[in-house]
Amino acid sequence: MSIITKVYDEQAGSPFLVEGESTHNSAGFDILAEWKAGNSELLKEKLLVHGAILFRNFGINTVSNFDQFLQLFKESTLLDYVGGNSPRTKLSKGIYTSTEYPADQFISLHNELSYAEQWPTHLFFCCVIPPNEHGNTLIADGRKVIDSLPPEIVEKFETRKVKYIRNLHGGRGLGPSWQDTFETQDRDEVNEICRKSNIELLWKSDGTLRTSQIASGVEVHPVTKEKVWFNQADQFHPSNHSPQFYEALKHMHKGQLENFPTHACFGDDSPIDEDELATVREVFKTHTVYFPWQKGDVLVIDNMLMTHGRAAYSGPRKILVAMS
Template identity: 25%
Template sequence: MATTITEQLAVQTLKLNDSSSDLAFFEPFSLPSTNQRILTAPHPEDTVIPLALRPATAEQPTLDAAISTVKSLQTQHDGYLTKKLATHGALLFRNLPIHSADDFSRFAHAFGYSPHEIIGIVVDRPLLAPNVAPANEAPKEVLIYNHNESPQVPHAPEYIFFYSHKAPAKGSGGETPISSSLELFNRANREIPEFIDQLATKGVLSQVTYKVDKQYEGGSTLRQAFGKEIVEGDDLETRKRKIEDQIKRYGRGKHTSWKWEDSDQTLVVTHHLPAIRTQQSTNLPTLFTGLAAYYNNSQANNTGKRKNVTQVLFGDGTPIPEKYLIHLVKITDDIRVLHHWEQGDILVFDNVIAQHGRQPWTGDQKDRVVLASLFDAESVPGNYGYGDWAQVVQALS
């Protein structure tokens, strides 16, 4: 399969034709079939995920040259890399001189996207460089199954960058799963159409629980989630008001509600959200969700140490039958590949149409260090459902 993929990608070279330019350039290359596959409908024929790119020159380019090339491809070549993302869902960049969080930040910002402000964070993400934080610091034994980023809240990023600062030894696990949300919708619409109809008609209720103290290793606190305006000396009522003001920034009106519990030590926020959205450039429906992840994570991590802080129901409050969740997992297992990290790799996801996750690994927790950077697009995904709850909006500034 790898040879076939190489032949198919030969015509997709990114080499710049400007002979006077000293910019570095990229070329596609093949990955093992466990790490790269040809996508099915509705993707164009012979489209692979991820599209793997590396410098075409024998010598490794400088970081400045790589950044200049990315900027040129984006500004002078009509958003070339953004269009590749919209087709493939994920891009892999390899053999670039990126060795630190700052290097990674510079490269990610070269794409020209606006940094994403996380509101209602559910994992601990301390800032390491401009718009760069750990991807997820949950214990290495914890499975994080395929999902779109931030499906449990109204305000999600459109683009996600991951950088492997340290890669686990080969065969020890720690891979990042990659799959297409467009393909997931297409398969589910064929195989369980009644489920898709219910999602389109009802949407989902996402109930997220936040606590003053973090609920599990790698999780966030209530202040990390909504407390950016809180200062030392604020009394309880002031802290609550500032937290509620952040929730109101979602701009969802009656479709987002909240309640305080446990003597104001716990906050439960409920969102009525679309699980089906449409890709901006094609209007194709995409299953933007963590439904399979919520189910599979709860099964795999059922040790009592990892608490699932998000509960998802149909939008009318009725439970989602387990058979549909099991079927989503089956489809996802069929269509995903596992990215085996090499140190310095950068994976870029179009979060609207591609899902990611994290496999457990053996060895030490610090054997795998992956950093993340999140960005917004100029426009948000379109709506697919039948109610005003299906509209996707940017958070209010």
């Protein structure tokens, strides 16, 4: 089996595609491993240029095969998702299901854990079961996003930063629980995790945990030195919901946004203008790249350069994810 390389979407410039020419070769992974040994520098270069690399037709379609891939391609230790904001199931050390939101929901584009003090450098997605229809993992280059946004919006996010607020229920309620979020039933352990991560927290009498943390709105990539749009303000802000659901949340919480399951404001506690968030979302749409999943695909993302999200879908879908 030979290997071909090209840009998947020439117009968008991403992702870079590494593809085995045969789809029925049991030795596909061994061939990829041999090819990778002589092309490591090429892959590093292409990941920085394109932000994402798609590996196709190498038979990587189980948890164990994905783990083999990770051992070969990861450059640092796999990370746990403790403190993350998305519902996931841990399948093995460092390997999780992708976000388990209902199939009919769109997941907006974002940089993984950009609301945290530390975030993964690379993300790895593996397609075990492709959806019947749609269900793309969407990607958009944060360099193009920041270049397309009005300078006054960029300046606000860069100087004021973003405060992320979460209200995590204790077992019943909207959104994730604090137990699932921090992968523990022990409040003292949660307190220690938050202390180490500079997360402010408040335990409420109804069993809810409120957390808040301030993070960047704009970052500089440590290798390319390029500025990138790096935040999840538009995703955390409740205006990201449908108008009907947003109005229902307002009614439920008497208009107090800080009591919503998630909320985002600027780091100085000033509100983020909803029209500006709408502009951010429109710019993301302009730069979103779509590619259909095939069984055995693996997508590697530079988490600072490239944002990711998910289109709604129908039928079964199983995408694995790991972070390093």
